[in-house]
Amino acid sequence: MNNFVKVKERIYRWIFTALAFSSLLFLTGIILLLLKESLPLFKHVKFLDFVLGRSWYPTAPVPEWGILPLILASFLVTLGALFICVPLGVGSALYIHEIADEKQRMILKPMIEILASIPSVVYGFFGMVIAAPFLQKIFHLPTGLCALTASIILGIMAVPTVCSLAEDALSCVPNSFREASYAVGANRWQTLIFVVLPAAGSGVSTAIILGMSRAIGETMTVLMVAGGAAVIPQSLLEPVRPMTSTIAAEMGEAVMGSLHYNALFAIGLVLFTVTFIFNIVAEIVSKRFRLKLGLDR
Amino acid sequence: MEKYRGMLLSLVMALGLAIPAYAESIVVEGSTTVLPIAQRAAEEFMDKNSGADISVRGGGSGVGITSLIEGTCDIADSSRPIKDEELEKAIIRGKAPKANVIAMDGIAMIVNNSNIISELTKKQVKDIFTGKVSDWSDVGGSGGQIVVVSRDSASGTFEAFGELALDKAKVRKDALMQASNQAVVSVVSKTPGAIGYVGLAYLNGVKALKVDGVMPAKETVLSKQYKFSRPLFMYTNGKPQGLAKEFINFILSAAGKNLVDEEGFVSIQ
Numbered sequence: 001m002n003n004f005v006k007v008k009e010r011i012y013r014w015i016f017t018a019l020a021f022s023s024l025l026f027l028t029g030i031i032l033l034l035l036k037e038s039l040p041l042f043k044h045v046k047f048l049d050f051v052l053g054r055s056w057y058p059t060a061p062v063p064e065w066g067i068l069p070l071i072l073a074s075f076l077v078t079l080g081a082l083f084i085c086v087p088l089g090v091g092s093a094l095y096i097h098e099i100a101d102e103k104q105r106m107i108l109k110p111m112i113e114i115l116a117s118i119p120s121v122v123y124g125f126f127g128m129v130i131a132a133p134f135l136q137k138i139f140h141l142p143t144g145l146c147a148l149t150a151s152i153i154l155g156i157m158a159v160p161t162v163c164s165l166a167e168d169a170l171s172c173v174p175n176s177f178r179e180a181s182y183a184v185g186a187n188r189w190q191t192l193i194f195v196v197l198p199a200a201g202s203g204v205s206t207a208i209i210l211g212m213s214r215a216i217g218e219t220m221t222v223l224m225v226a227g228g229a230a231v232i233p234q235s236l237l238e239p240v241r242p243m244t245s246t247i248a249a250e251m252g253e254a255v256m257g258s259l260h261y262n263a264l265f266a267i268g269l270v271l272f273t274v275t276f277i278f279n280i281v282a283e284i285v286s287k288r289f290r291l292k293l294g295l296d297r
Numbered sequence: 298m299e300k301y302r303g304m305l306l307s308l309v310m311a312l313g314l315a316i317p318a319y320a321e322s323i324v325v326e327g328s329t330t331v332l333p334i335a336q337r338a339a340e341e342f343m344d345k346n347s348g349a350d351i352s353v354r355g356g357g358s359g360v361g362i363t364s365l366i367e368g369t370c371d372i373a374d375s376s377r378p379i380k381d382e383e384l385e386k387a388i389i390r391g392k393a394p395k396a397n398v399i400a401m402d403g404i405a406m407i408v409n410n411s412n413i414i415s416e417l418t419k420k421q422v423k424d425i426f427t428g429k430v431s432d433w434s435d436v437g438g439s440g441g442q443i444v445v446v447s448r449d450s451a452s453g454t455f456e457a458f459g460e461l462a463l464d465k466a467k468v469r470k471d472a473l474m475q476a477s478n479q480a481v482v483s484v485v486s487k488t489p490g491a492i493g494y495v496g497l498a499y500l501n502g503v504k505a506l507k508v509d510g511v512m513p514a515k516e517t518v519l520s521k522q523y524k525f526s527r528p529l530f531m532y533t534n535g536k537p538q539g540l541a542k543e544f545i546n547f548i549l550s551a552a553g554k555n556l557v558d559e560e561g562f563v564s565i566q
Contacts, residue, residue, distance in 0.1 A: 058450055060465075142444045142488070142490050143491065228475060229474065253449065253452050254451045260451065
């Protein structure tokens, strides 16, 4: 009997170990697949020509494989999105965590979380039908489908990520910090801006970086509102074509196993590397933050 | 253990029996342009033949042909002829893709309803899409920047347009590349200075232009007066057989031709 319990326990242990390691398996699988499918491209195209090339004509009689416009577009819309999601996200977190009373908090928190659960295609639709025509009118643009529209929508989409992570960071700031500040006569505003926010600083930075990695990986919305022109972006008011929407739009019709197919995987590899770096930076910054507050000792 | 073996055996037998029961099912996959025809035809066909099971999927011409080569679909819809590299792959895998033309389609040049232009020459179309001309006043319009809207560079419609209208020249870099016919229409309908191209089935809420004096329509596509017309294909592995054959024959029958016309395409006479 005792033996049976032991075996059972061991089996459960194995099951949960397997479950825990399954994501590692998926990650390795995805990396291997990306490498396997993208490497054939680099037999024909030099890596630097790929990343720094200025023309993306994958199906022309003499194809050109430069993804610099796509990379720059991805970064441009992400950077634009930061200007929306940082003030909104961090601001809401500050208000919810530091100022709002219990009642407001009970309304605001779920509201922001609902924002995260709206499907991205709905955001895209909203951008296409409402935001783009509106921006077209006020800026007198030839088309409203441009980097700015994409930035605004992506910014709104990243607000929940930034807000809830920033709120976590704020809740890690020990109350003694606030009490000490009030004790020396600082008012609420001063405490918030000069004590709490700096103390939560790297935690908030983590929130922002993860928000960025959310924005740069977003696909459906940018496919619908960014315009889709593979040019090197000169301003926020021009149509652009980020990496994600290129993959999404072209993968369906690319001939399997062709150079074009390989090139789309190579774009995926570049994109993965970028978000991977974002996440590592976020990890490092957040570790420093926890050390600073004396949480990891 | 003996008991389990019995169960396993009966399971295998049950599966074995189940396969012939589903013999009357085919998968149709591919071009989003051909999709409306395939879908309508499949519905009508299954209404009339209750034993038949036809599942229809989009995905794009390339996806359809790939699936045919891989053996995961029975009919590949395509809005372009099969490419040499695809044919080579098929031969390696022992497949023999056979083209079945099921309808014709015209690629219409469309502009916003507010645009005063009603006609362009083939050369003007090429100049606009390759970037030689960027202002409406250069082609007889009322001025303002031309916003070029195109299909994605991997789509069958893009390739057909590139061949028919641009003589394989490259589309200008700042063209807005859209992922579907519907997306092109919705961008053009909301953008005053836009010009785009779509299949005949999609001319809602936008203005179609005459090209070299000819309006894109069923008659002009059939008579080949309209320059930008192309065949639509359903590829099968070898000559179509069984349900696939019946299905394609249905599309080519009088009833099928009606459907093709109702969906806005041009049936073959």
